[in-house]
Each structure stands twice: as structure tokens, then as C-alpha cells.
Amino acid sequence: MLDATFPGLAWEGFVPISSKTLGSSTCVIHLAPDPAQAPACAQCGALCPKVHDTQYRRVRDRDLFDYRVWLDVPVRRVRCQRCGVGRERLSWLAPRARMTERMRLHAEVLLRLLPIKHVAQLTGLHWHTLKAIDKARLGRELPPLDLSRVRYLVMDEFALFKGHRYASVVMDAERRQVLWVGEGRSREAVRPFFVWLGEHCQHIEAVAMDQNTAMDLEVQAHCPQARVVYDLFHVMAKFGREVIDRVRVDQANALRQDRPARRAVKQSRWLLLRNPENLDERQAADLNELLAINQPLMITYLMKSQLKQLWYAKNERAARWRWTHWYNQALASGIEPLRRFAKNLKPYAEGIIASAVYPLNTSVLEGVNNRIKVIKRMAYGYRDSDYFFLKIKSAFPGKAR
Incomplete structure (x- = not known):
């Protein structure tokens, strides 16, 4: 009768004997041991017809339509001739678990797709319960590490x-x-x-x-x-903040009496920071016009391009020469933010030069x-x-x- 009421629900070694609804969305199914199937020892798997004691446990199973399904399960301890007194083997319920394996696997599938908060709302399980399920899954599924191959x-x-x-x-x-x-x-x-x-x-x-x-x-x-x-990315980003932005602000302050020129310098930040290949025709024309009338910005922009080329040297010797040449030019530029940046960058020169050997x-x-x-x-x-x-x-x- 219950098999017809709850189609597809099967609990190995047990049969449903009754059910009741609590409220409008909860169903409790009472299970009993299947008299046609003897319990087995959880350790060795041997059949153990002698039962030591029985404890009832209420566990959560997968939802059935609009019902949250709970099971009242008589969990037995059996007398095994090999292992002594121990828990019976349940293929669908882990030791001390408060949900069936079917429910756990269902939660794992949902957690692959949705945030824990949403899965908790869908299933009614607590956030910490779901976190423990997902954390255990992640620990099982992480690929093994072969550290001997890491270079x-x-x-x-x-x-x-x-x-x-x-x-x-x-x-x-x-x-x-x-x-x-x-x-x-x-x-x-x-x-x-x-x-x-x-x-x-x-x-x-x-x-x-x-x-x-x-x-x-x-x-x-x-x-x-x-x-x-x-x-490269971090060094160039730092160059943009500490050199280009500083020179741009200094030049804008020096042009207070020339408002159109000052406005052009103040609005040139992204023109100076972007790579030339990312500029459209109008932006490229504006950049060329700006650099033609402002020598400090032109020097700074050219030094940015030369600095970037350090990471594309064909060998370590070429990279070292490029660094020395760039460093000397920066010091001779007379532009204080550029000089200061070059001096601060010098202790990191070997790490820049190493990129010619290891393009990481x-x-x-x-x-x-x-x-x-x-x-x-x-x-x-x-x-x-x-x-x-x-x-x-x-x-x-x-x-x-």
C-alpha cells in the first residue's frame, strides 16, 4: 500500500509500514526490518540473524513532490561471530548520519550549481549541514598533486x-x-x-x-x-600611478593660465595609460597632438614604452643592456617622478631581467x-x-x- 503511495522509494533491508503527515508539507514514514532479509555486519558483511539491540533514528530523505520526507528507522546492532557486537550494514544510510545517501547525493548535485544559501532554501537543510556535505565532496574530488613535476x-x-x-x-x-x-x-x-x-x-x-x-x-x-x-602588469601599473599620473598633475598645475591646454592634460590619463594598439584614430590623433606640445609627457610616455620592452628581450644579455640603457635615460631625464621610480625599481632589476630566461x-x-x-x-x-x-x-x- 505504501509502495503505491510512495513509488520509487526503496530502503534495502527495510519496508515501510505506515506514514503520517505533519502540517501541509512534511511526511514521516515509519520503516520496519524486512523479515525476509537478515541484517549484515557493517565490518565484515557476514549475515547476523542475532540482534543485540535496536535504536530508532529519524533521518531525512529526498523530497517527494511537495513533501519533505523523514524516515523513522530502527537501526540495529547485531552480534557477529567474527566482529562481536556492531552496527548493521546499511547501504543507504551512513553511520551516525541524519540523512540518507540519496539525500546527500541530491544535495551535492545542487551545491555544484547553486550557492549554499539557495540550496538551503530549496531543501530546508541548515547552512552548516550543506557546507559540511560540500566540503567533504571537494576534499574527495580534488585531483592528486604531483609536486615532483612542479618547476x-x-x-x-x-x-x-x-x-x-x-x-x-x-x-x-x-x-x-x-x-x-x-x-x-x-x-x-x-x-x-x-x-x-x-x-x-x-x-x-x-x-x-x-x-x-x-x-x-x-x-x-x-x-x-x-x-x-x-x-609586467604590476610594474607597469605602478609606473602609471607613480610616474604618469604625477607628471600629468604637475603639468596641469603648470598650465593654470592656459585653460584649454590644462583641460587637455587633465583629461589625458587614459590616453597615456592605454596601449597604442587599443586607441582608435581620434584618440591616437589626440595623443599625438598632446605629446607634440608637452615634452615632459612625451618623455614619460616614451619611457613607459621602453620599460615595457624589457620583458620582451630575446635573451638575458639583451635584457640587461635594455635595463641599463633605460635606467640611465630615466636618471638623465630631469623628471623627478621618473627618476624616483627608476631608483626604487633598481633593487628589482634582476627579477625583470630574469623574465628573458623565464617568460612567466x-x-x-x-x-x-x-x-x-x-x-x-x-x-x-x-x-x-x-x-x-x-x-x-x-x-x-x-x-x-
Whole structure:
């Protein structure tokens, strides 16, 4: 009778004997042991007709139409001749679980597609219950790491929470696999990664990063044979902030008596920062006109283009020559923001020159950071950093070689 009422519901070793509804959306089904099937030991699988004791447990099963289904299950402990007293084997209910395997698998499918908040509204399960289910799934499904094959690393940071709280991420540059994520961006914060890497530190040949002194020093301490490669994107972004913007503001202030010229300089920020190939004909014409009448901006713009060419040298010797030539020109330019930037950049010169041998960059991690932002927005934030980091690793499992 209940089989007809609840088609497709089957619980191995048990049969439904009655049901009742609670309110308008909850159904409780009472199960009883199937008299035609003896219980089996959970450890060895042997049939055990002798029952030691029975405890009733209410567990959640998958919804049936508009009903939330609960089961009253008589969970037995059996006397096994080999193992002694122990729990009976239930293929559809894990030990101490409060939901069936069918419900757990259903929740896992939903969690692959939807944020926890939405799955909680759909299923009626608590946020922490769903987090535990998804966290266990992520731990099972993460691909194994072969650290012996890791030669090139990319390190970067991303905003973890509001209020200048950051986390660091390390990726295998060749396989695009996130190896490690940890809170903080100091030397102490990234040190656990190198401790975890252990003897495999000796295989690391190069590490790409931005101008993060903490990461640089930690790489030198644990991987002294590795070359540090500074990323083009971060250096050029810093050049734009500290040199182009400063020179532009200084030139605008010097043109207070010439309002049209001052307005043109003030509105030229994106013309100066964009790559020439990204300008349309009108923008290119405006840029050429601006540079023709303002020598400091022209020098700054040309020095930006020459600085970028350091990352495209055909070999280390050419890169070193380009750096020396650029550095001397910057000092001789007479433009103070440019001179100051060059002096501050000099300690990082070897990391720029190394890019000629190891053409690495953190652009791939910029894509990772964008994906991380999407993951955070979908979940409306994460209360468990370890769970969040598992989500990141799962999103970037790497590619096969």
C-alpha cells in the first residue's frame, strides 16, 4: 500500500509500514526490518540473524513532490561471530548520519550549481549541514598533486574580506593548478607553503610574482636556486600611478593660465595609460597632438614604452643592456617622478631581467582572482576560509600534460 503511495522509494533491508503527515508539507514514514532479509555486519558483511539491540533514528530523505520526507528507522546492532557486537550494514544510510545517501547525493548535485544559501532554501537543510556535505565532496574530488613535476610557480594575493584582509595563492605555472591558498600576505603567511613543499623546493626553477618583498625573501630562503620573475602588469601599473599620473598633475598645475591646454592634460590619463594598439584614430590623433606640445609627457610616455620592452628581450644579455640603457635615460631625464621610480625599481632589476630566461607572469592569476570574486559573490561571502580555499582549488584543478 505504501509502495503505491510512495513509488520509487526503496530502503534495502527495510519496508515501510505506515506514514503520517505533519502540517501541509512534511511526511514521516515509519520503516520496519524486512523479515525476509537478515541484517549484515557493517565490518565484515557476514549475515547476523542475532540482534543485540535496536535504536530508532529519524533521518531525512529526498523530497517527494511537495513533501519533505523523514524516515523513522530502527537501526540495529547485531552480534557477529567474527566482529562481536556492531552496527548493521546499511547501504543507504551512513553511520551516525541524519540523512540518507540519496539525500546527500541530491544535495551535492545542487551545491555544484547553486550557492549554499539557495540550496538551503530549496531543501530546508541548515547552512552548516550543506557546507559540511560540500566540503567533504571537494576534499574527495580534488585531483592528486604531483609536486615532483612542479618547476615554475606563480604567486599573488587577493582580497579575502573587506578591511584590507588578504590571502595568498600559489599556482603551478605549467599546469594552471592552484597548489596552495592561505590567509595573509606576509612572510609568515606564505612560509607554510614552502614547509609543505618540503624537499620539492629544490625542483623550483623560477617564481613569478609582483613586487612583494615578503614573498621574494621567502622564496630566496627556501628555494635559493630559483629565479624570481617580476610581473609586467604590476610594474607597469605602478609606473602609471607613480610616474604618469604625477607628471600629468604637475603639468596641469603648470598650465593654470592656459585653460584649454590644462583641460587637455587633465583629461589625458587614459590616453597615456592605454596601449597604442587599443586607441582608435581620434584618440591616437589626440595623443599625438598632446605629446607634440608637452615634452615632459612625451618623455614619460616614451619611457613607459621602453620599460615595457624589457620583458620582451630575446635573451638575458639583451635584457640587461635594455635595463641599463633605460635606467640611465630615466636618471638623465630631469623628471623627478621618473627618476624616483627608476631608483626604487633598481633593487628589482634582476627579477625583470630574469623574465628573458623565464617568460612567466601573473596574468593567469589575474584570471584566477576574477574567478575568486565570482565565487565569493555567488556565496554572498564565506564563513569558513578552509571551505573557501577548497572551492578555489576545485575551480582550478589544472590541465593534463
